[in-house]
Amino acid sequence: xxxxxxxxxxxxxxGRKGTLSAFVFYDKNGNNVYDEDDExxxxxxxxxxRTTFKSDTGGQIKYRNLPFNTYRIxxxxxxxxxxxxxxxxxxxxxxxxxxxxxxxxxxxxxxxxRYDQKTxxxxxxxxxxxxxxxxxxxxxxxxxGTDDDGNFVAFLPTGIYEITLDANSLxxxxxxxxxxxxxxxxxxxxxxxxxxxxxxxxxxxxxKKFGLQ
Numbered sequence: 001x002x003x004x005x006x007x008x009x010x011x012x013x014x015g016r017k018g019t020l021s022a023f024v025f026y027d028k029n030g031n032n033v034y035d036e037d038d039e040x041x042x043x044x045x046x047x048x049x050r051t052t053f054k055s056d057t058g059g060q061i062k063y064r065n066l067p068f069n070t071y072r073i074x075x076x077x078x079x080x081x082x083x084x085x086x087x088x089x090x091x092x093x094x095x096x097x098x099x100x101x102x103x104x105x106x107x108x109x110x111x112x113x114r115y116d117q118k119t120x121x122x123x124x125x126x127x128x129x130x131x132x133x134x135x136x137x138x139x140x141x142x143x144x145g146t147d148d149d150g151n152f153v154a155f156l157p158t159g160i161y162e163i164t165l166d167a168n169s170l171x172x173x174x175x176x177x178x179x180x181x182x183x184x185x186x187x188x189x190x191x192x193x194x195x196x197x198x199x200x201x202x203x204x205x206x207x208k209k210f211g212l213q
Contacts, residue, residue, distance in 0.1 A: 016068040018093040022046060022053075022061040026081060027100035030158070030187060034098065041101055045076040052076075066090055073097065080104045080188075082157065104155040105185035107134075107163070109193030111150040113174075113200070120200035124171040130198075131169035135162050145169070156185045165196050173201045 024041040025034050040059030045052055049071045053061045067090070074085035081101040088097060109132075113125050127150035134141045136159055146152045165179035176198050185191050 016093075017065045018068065018090060018095055020048070020063040020066050020090060020095050020097060022048075022055075022063070022073070022097045022099055024055045024059045024061065024075070024099045024101065027102055030102055032100045034100075041081070044078060044081075044101070046099065047074045047076065048072075073099070075099055075101065077104070077155075080155065084157070102157060103188045105158060105187055106190045107154045107156055107161070107183060107185055107193065108190055109152055109163070109181075110195055111146055111165075111198055112195045113198050115200040119202050121173040121203055123173040123200050126171055129169060130196075131166040133164050133166060135164070136160070158185055158187045160184050163193060170198065174198050175201070 023034070024044045024046060026039045026041050027034075028038055029035060040055075040057075042055055042057045042059055044055045044059070046055065046061055047053075048063055048066075051063070053063065055061050070087055070089050072085055072087050075083040081103055083099050083101050111127065111130050128146055128148040130146040130150070130152075131143060132145070132152060133143050134154060134156070141156070141161065142154065144152050144154050160182065161184075162180060162182050165176050167175065167179065170176065176196055179196070181193050181196075183191050183193055
C-alpha cells in the first residue's frame with residue numbers, strides 16, 4: 001500500500017493519547033523504502049480519520065493528542081502521485097508512519113466508427129458518452145466515458161487492467177465486436193489502447209429471384 005508503520009505491542013485504548021509522526025515522500029523506484037534518490041513530499045495533503053493535514057517542507061506531519069485507537073490514513077492524489085489508503089493502530093505515545101507516494105500511469109484510448117453509409121441502418125454516430133468499465137484482477141476499479149471527440153483517459157496505479165466497452169452506452173443499431181482489452185499501466189508512462197471499433201448493423205436487402213417460365 002506504500003505505507004509502513006512502527007507499531008508497539010500495547011492494545012488499543014481510547015483512554016490514552018500519543019503523537020503520530022508521518023513522513024511523506026516521493027518513492028521514485030516504487031520499493032516503498034526511502035532511498036537516496038527519493039525526495040520528501042512538501043505541501044502534500046493527508047487525511048487521518050476525518051482530519052486533513054498538509055506536510056511541511058520536509059514532508060513531515062504531526063498529529064498530537066491522538067487517542068489510542070484504529071484509524072485510516074488516506075493521502076489525496078496530487079499532481080499524478082498517490083498512495084493507497086490503509087488502516088493503522090495508534091497504540092504508542094510516539095508513533096511513526098511513512099507514506100510512500102507512487103506515480104500514476106495514464107491509460108488513453110478512443111472509439112472509431114466503421115461502416116458503409118449505403119448499406120447500414122439508421123443510427124446516431126455519437127462520440128461522447130460511450131462508457132468503459134476498468135477492472136483489475138476481476139475487481140471493479142472505475143468507470144469512465146468518452147468526450148465529445150470520442151477520446152477517453154484514466155489515471156491508474158501501476159498494474160494490469162482490463163477495459164470493457166459497455167454495450168448499453170452505444171447508439172441503437174451499433175455494436176462492438178471486440179469490446180475488451182487487457183493493458184499494462186506503468187508508473188509515469190502513457191499506455192495507448194487500440195481503437196475500439198464501433199460497427200453498424202446492415203440493412204436487410206430483399207432480393208427478387210426471377211426464374212424461367
